[in-house]
Amino acid sequence: MTELTKRNKSILSVIVCAVFLAAVYIGDMLVPPTSGMRMLFTVLEKGSVYALVAVSMNLLNGFTGLFSLGQAGFMLIGAYIYAIFSIPTAMRDSVYQYFEGGLIKFSVTENLGNALGTVMGDFGVMLGEHIGMIFLMLCAGILTAGVAALIGLPVLRLKSDYLAIATLGFAEILRAFFQWKAAGPITNSSNLLRSYTTYETPLFPVIAAGLCIAFIVLLINSSYGRAFKAIRDDEIAAEAMGVNLFKHKQMSFIISSFFAGLGGALLAMFQSSVASTPFTSNMTYEILLIVVIGGIGSVTGSIIGAYLFVACSEWWLRGLDSGAFLGISAGFMRPGFRKVVFAVIIMCIVLFYSRGIMGNKEFSWEGLVGFFKRIFSGKKKTSEKNHKTNTDKEKEAR
Amino acid sequence: MLSIKGLHVYYGGIHALRGIDLDVPDGQIISLIGANGAGKSTTLKSIMAMVPKTEGTVMWNDKNITNVHTREVVGQGIVLCPEGRRVFPDLTVEENLRIGAYLRKDKDGIQKDKDWVYELFPRMKEREWQLAGTLSGGEQQMLAVGRALMSKPKLLMLDEPSLGLAPLVIRDIFAIIKEIKAAGVNVLLIEQNAKAALEISDFAYVMETGTITMSGVGKDLLNDERVKKAYLGE
Structure with a gap:
């Protein structure tokens, strides 16, 4: 085999990415909305969101060695911030019907779209909306990171299981807060937030998640990343080398939460409606499952794990619930049977790939x-x- | 030079160090010998500010470093190579060395010191891309020493570098400690292998249950009857 030079490899990677994105774009236009192949794009979109959140969790759990279970709570903040500030003003009365139209009377995406629309017409509307979406996603990330910074102050003094319990608790508190009736004029209490601006092409979540993951990879390969890994391997030795333990743990926690919040915003767009109920510890466990199946300490593993998990739970194994799977139909294939098969698959992976699909290796x-x-x-x-x-x-x- | 006066350390109710006075002058290897639990490791950890001091002062080149953070101690040029090697097992040899230079910003200097470490330990150069966890015990010890040297220390503190190693490997390590001293780094060495330590050290302290009971030139202590009986097994 001829050895690939570093330059050739980068060119190859860029070409593969470009071809992939082009294929997604063309495929999205060609496949009609009624076709069963639409599931492919659903999996691609949700998989990208989950991949981003899984990689952010891996940064914390796999690379810094902090066993944190707060991911769903942070996604919740991100999802709500995005949704709250992008519901068009005309829709607010019907969305916040129990809270007299809510407290917030503007929509970042709508206002930006209108502002640019007056200058550049239809293209301006689209451009303004997208700028607003990206701006709101960043806001969602930054605010989530801010909350994480506050939670991190007490929580990061804990270790291993205690840290996991404390973060899990904080995530549940966040969820309870968003469901609180008194916060209703802003969060719509336990009612759905809907009708907000979302993306139109599956390229959007793929590219957004890809850029974020690329940033995390750069971080992991920097001297900060090395310090994270040193803390994971041996705190005492890392401290003796002059690494500031608390600062780095806090940093990893904040960055991880930033991307969890951003992932939450993307998830809100994907679902096109948000309620706080699904953001339970169950969602954190799903992401933890992806991280473990993919390989703790492998970014590639988390990405592969995310797409596999979403494809299995949303698409490939659905037939098991409806009674017909790969041409077989049997009486025991009732709703819920999918989960039995899924559990068996997970057990097999854990038995035969005890360190996850990728271990701690990268692509x-x-x-x-x-x-x-x-x-x-x-x-x-x-x-x-x-x-x-x-x-x-x-x-x-x- | 490092100078410690009246150092007391408590672990909860246990009085681990009961007033230690110790000097590490420039250009020397100083060793600290004693039995298990005498407080040798505690002395080093308290110099590094990794355990809190109750009383006493630590001076480093006329600067008081009694109440500063560990990272500032490292920044001042003091580094600890901790007991039991403690290399980062899932990082490569090269990454371990880079973490050693964590507080340094001079890229050229880091590269130069890395070359120097590879010169001291040619085995590390061969294993540059291997995960540190896959190295043998002796190689891990060498890596731990090399990692500590990467912070460009003026004082290197070694906590039991011979622990659990084969006699031949121990000989190598002690030869390298001498080389490190020749390069202008002061060494403070803790050892249970008293004979090997006393042979290479310029001055030595003997510790017992939190106090220093004896001190003297290394070669003299080697011939001291009490030391012979208690630590050299003769």
């Missing part, structure tokens, strides 16, 4: 080529050889 072109070579030649490489290619690739990555 590389050499790894991919090696993977296919192994499949087609039908013989297994020794683990030693495997290790060598892995270290070589790390060397080249620098």
Whole structure:
């Protein structure tokens, strides 16, 4: 096999990404709304959102070694902030019907769209709305990060299980707060928020999540990332090397929450309606499941895990509930049977890939080529050889 | 030079250090020997501000560093190579060394020191891209020393570098400690392997239950009857 140079690899990566995005764009236009293949785009959209949140959780749990279970709570903040500030003014009376139209009387996306629309017409409306969406997503992230900074002050003094319990508790408190009747004029209490601006093409969540994940990867490979990993491996040694433990834990927690909030905003767009009920600890466990199945400490693993999880739970295994799966129909295939099969699949993955699908390795072109070579030649490489290619690739990555 | 006066440390109700006076002059290897639980590691950790001091002062080149953070102690040029090696197992050898230089910003200097560490430990150069957790015990100890050196210390404190290593490896490590001293780094060494430590040290302190009971030139202590009986097993 000819060795790929670093430059060629970057070119290859860019081409693959461009082709993928083009395929999504064209596919989205070609596939009619009634086709069963529409599920592909649903999975792509929701999978991207989950991938972003899973990677943000992996930054905290896998790279910094802080076992935190607050992700759903942070997503909730992000989702609400996005939804609250982008409901068009005309819709507010019907959305906030129990709270006399709510307290907030403006919509960032609508106002920006109108403002640019007067200058540039229809294109201006679209441009303004998108700028508003991106602005609101960033606001959602920043506000979530702010809340996380406050929660982090007491919580990050705890370790392992205690940290998990405390973050879980805070996430539930957040959810309870958003359902609180007194907060209703802003949060609409436990009623749905809907009719807000969302994206039109599946490219939007894919690109947004991709950019965020790219940022996290850059962070992990920076000197901050090294300090995070050092804290994960050995706190005492890291401290003895002069690493400021609290500062770095706080930083990791805040950045992770920033992207969880941003992911929440994307999820709100994907669902096109938001209520606080689904943001329970169950959602955190789903994301934790993705992180563990993908491989704790592997960004690639989290991404693969997210798409697989969403594809299984939303699409591939749906037939098991409706009574017909791969042409088989049986009486025991009743609603809920999907979950039984899903649990078995997860157990198999955990049994045979005890460190997750990717372990703590990352994607590389050499790894991919090696993977296919192994499949087609039908013989297994020794683990030693495997290790060598892995270290070589790390060397080249620098 | 480092100078400690009247240092007291408590662990809850346990009085672990009961008034330690200790000096590390420039250009010397100083060792601290004693049995388990004598307070040797506690002394080093309290210098690093990793355990709180109750009483006493720590002076470093006429600067009071009694009440500063660990990272500031490291910034001042004092580094601890902790007991039991404590390398970062899921980081590569190279990344471990880079974490050692965490507080430094001079890229060229870091590269130079990395080359120096690789010169001291050629084995580390060979294993540059290997995860530190896959190294042997002796190699991990070398990495731990190399990592500590990456902070460009003026005082290197080694906590039991020979712990759990084969005699041949111990000999290598002690030879390298001498080389480090020759490069202008002061060394404060804690050892249970008293013989090896006393042979290379310029001055030594003997600790027992939180106090210093004896001190003297390394070679003299080696011939002292009480030291021989208690720590050298002769």
